[in-house]
Amino acid sequence: MRSSAFFILSMLVLAAAPFIADNYVVRLCTFLCMYAALALSWNFIGGYAGYPSFATAGFFGLGAYAGALTQNLGLWLPLPWLFATVVVALFAAGLGFAILRMKGHYFAIGSISIVEILRLLASSWAQLTGGGDGLNVRILPGGPDYAGRVFLYSMMAVMIAAFITMLCVDRSRLGFGLRCIKQNEDAADMIGIDVTSYKTAAFTLSAMYCGTIGAIYASWVAYIDPSDAFSILLTLKVPVMTLLGGPGTVYGPILGAWVFVLLEEMIWAKFLEYNRAILGAVIVLLIFALPGGLLRMQWRRKWPSSVFGLPGLNRLKESR
Amino acid sequence: MNAQPILEVKGLSRAFGGVKAVNDVSFALHRGEIVGLIGPNGAGKTTLVNLITGVVPPSSGSVLFDGQDVTYQRPWQAARRGLARTFQIVQPFPEMTVLENVAAGALFAGRAANRADAEAQALEHLAFVGLAQDAHRPAAALPLPGRKRLELAKSLAMRPKVLLLDEVNAGLNSGEVDQALDLMRRIAAQGITILIIEHLMKVVLTLSQRVLVLHQGRLISSGDPASVVQDPQVVEAYLGSKFAERQRRMTANG
Numbered sequence: 006m007r008s009s010a011f012f013i014l015s016m017l018v019l020a021a022a023p024f025i026a027d028n029y030v031v032r033l034c035t036f037l038c039m040y041a042a043l044a045l046s047w048n049f050i051g052g053y054a055g056y057p058s059f060a061t062a063g064f065f066g067l068g069a070y071a072g073a074l075t076q077n078l079g080l081w082l083p084l085p086w087l088f089a090t091v092v093v094a095l096f097a098a099g100l101g102f103a104i105l106r107m108k109g110h111y112f113a114i115g116s117i118s119i120v121e122i123l124r125l126l127a128s129s130w131a132q133l134t135g136g137g138d139g140l141n142v143r144i145l146p147g148g149p150d151y152a153g154r155v156f157l158y159s160m161m162a163v164m165i166a167a168f169i170t171m172l173c174v175d176r177s178r179l180g181f182g183l184r185c186i187k188q189n190e191d192a193a194d195m196i197g198i199d200v201t202s203y204k205t206a207a208f209t210l211s212a213m214y215c216g217t218i219g220a221i222y223a224s225w226v227a228y229i230d231p232s233d234a235f236s237i238l239l240t241l242k243v244p245v246m247t248l249l250g251g252p253g254t255v256y257g258p259i260l261g262a263w264v265f266v267l268l269e270e271m272i273w274a275k276f277l278e279y280n281r282a283i284l285g286a287v288i289v290l291l292i293f294a295l296p297g298g299l300l301r302m303q304w305r306r307k308w309p310s311s312v313f314g315l316p317g318l319n320r321l322k323e324s325r
Numbered sequence: 326m327n328a329q330p331i332l333e334v335k336g337l338s339r340a341f342g343g344v345k346a347v348n349d350v351s352f353a354l355h356r357g358e359i360v361g362l363i364g365p366n367g368a369g370k371t372t373l374v375n376l377i378t379g380v381v382p383p384s385s386g387s388v389l390f391d392g393q394d395v396t397y398q399r400p401w402q403a404a405r406r407g408l409a410r411t412f413q414i415v416q417p418f419p420e421m422t423v424l425e426n427v428a429a430g431a432l433f434a435g436r437a438a439n440r441a442d443a444e445a446q447a448l449e450h451l452a453f454v455g456l457a458q459d460a461h462r463p464a465a466a467l468p469l470p471g472r473k474r475l476e477l478a479k480s481l482a483m484r485p486k487v488l489l490l491d492e493v494n495a496g497l498n499s500g501e502v503d504q505a506l507d508l509m510r511r512i513a514a515q516g517i518t519i520l521i522i523e524h525l526m527k528v529v530l531t532l533s534q535r536v537l538v539l540h541q542g543r544l545i546s547s548g549d550p551a552s553v554v555q556d557p558q559v560v561e562a563y564l565g566s567k568f569a570e571r572q573r574r575m576t577a578n579g
Contacts, residue, residue: 176440178432188421189419191380191416195412197433197483
């Protein structure tokens with residue numbers, strides 16, 4: 006109850022941002038919505054099904070290019086975004102069937118290669134994508150204040166859509182089945198769960214909103230190039246956000262994304278030279294100290310064992 | 326009794342490299358029967374169960390379930406058809422509660438309409454195996470006998486027509502085995518066809534109407550329990566040829 010009240014309150018604050026704050030804050034709020042939507046998406050495959058996917062940037066970039074190219078054809082604005090969503094969803098459904106046969110580290114490496122392959126494709130197919138020169142996207146007319154509002158509310162809409170989808174999945178057969186798959190895939194198969202279809206559904210759900218977000222991002226920044234659209238940093242950041250907040254929970258990804266973006270913003274502003282190193286150290290500390298994410302934090306546990314003990318060992322102790 | 330067997334295995338073989346783990350095995354289970362499958366370690370018992378439930382595909386041969394060819398089914402299809410199994414090494418969903426574990430079986434393979442229905446059914450099955458008081462504990466917190474019972478409850482929640490019990494009694498003490506025996510009798514009384522894969526002769530001999538003996542992948546003997554244990558081939562497989570010879574002489578001399 007408290008988390009849903011907090012969620013609604015924070016949505017109202019985000020929605021009010023353009024009326025009470027300057028464009029820097031609006032831009033930051035847009036990023037908060039964008040990363041929360043990406044982290045929620047990752048939660049379907051990484052949090053529920055337990056498959057460590059690093060394909061986020063692949064879907065994001067594919068969506069960005071699909072959206073930008075159709076928008077430059079002159080399509081009315083939400084249409085390129087919808088088109089990108091469909092393209093990415095179909096792409097993931099077809100790909101998932103093949104790649105989800107791999108497990109654990111193999112799956113992680115396989116999924117990260119999707120990002121690389123798509124990036125190479127985007128930079129080589131210069132006729133279509135502009136190659137390394139990048140692609141200019143038509144700028145939304147109406148001035149920066151108007152555009153800021155449009156993109157904030159669009160990102161927010163996708164975040165809310167992803168959140169509602171997550172709530173539905175969490176309570177459905179699909180969510181229950183995915184949780185079974187995460188804990189013991191062979192046993193899940195044995196009790197009648199069609200694991201291939203379930204995993205493909207989770208992979209597709211994890212991809213489609215990334216496609217929408219990518220397309221909105223392309224319209225927002227009005228210029229994309231292969232290394233920005235298919236950024237390895239993005240593909241690593243998003244899983245970390247979900248793990249930070251609490252994988253397999255409905256509020257965890259949002260909380261994790263917000264804490265991460267705000268931390269990044271503060272550290273980026275204060276320590277220009279060491280920002281990445283400090284951020285890295287903070288991430289390592291958080292992951293080790295909070296193996297279940299912020300939402301599963303156990304206040305009663307003594308600090309020394311959780312900070313200095315290996316999370317794997319803690320888990321062993323619990324299972325005994 | 327319906328004349329058509331509920332489960333029929335015809336010439337089933339599976340080779341792993343040069344090893345024929347299961348070699349040309351044929352048998353049939355009739356509705357409501359309790360059949361024991363015995364054999365020394367490495368005889369191919371678990372591989373046979375894996376072939377029947379689709380975990381590994383056979384090299385040759387076929388499996389018929391209720392008259393339908395199901396040779397190349399996937400395990401989840403087997404489960405939905407009514408072919409449930411337990412694992413020799415128990416396979417719970419460790420972070421879920423005992424109740425959720427059983428509810429999963431009811432929801433995905435059984436006849437539960439939704440989560441609430443599945444949990445209601447799960448409670449009945451837990452009461453049946455005597456785990457009702459542990460319903461809300463995490464599955465990982467159960468001791469071994471409890472986990473074996475959980476495995477049984479999960480299989481029962483799938484509403485199986487045929488239940489393959491792969492060493493449900495391994496690792497239990499004799500008191501716990503007696504309880505398990507009682508449980509298996511009550512399951513059979515529900516009309517579920519049971520194939521018991523077991524090391525413990527006591528379990529097989531008291532429960533089974535018929536016993537199949539597997540040795541080095543081949544079915545070497547079958548029949549009622551009393552005659553199977555007298556079969557020289559079976560004695561040889563378990564105790565070696567010297568002992569079998571001595572026993573033959575002893576029976577000949579009266």
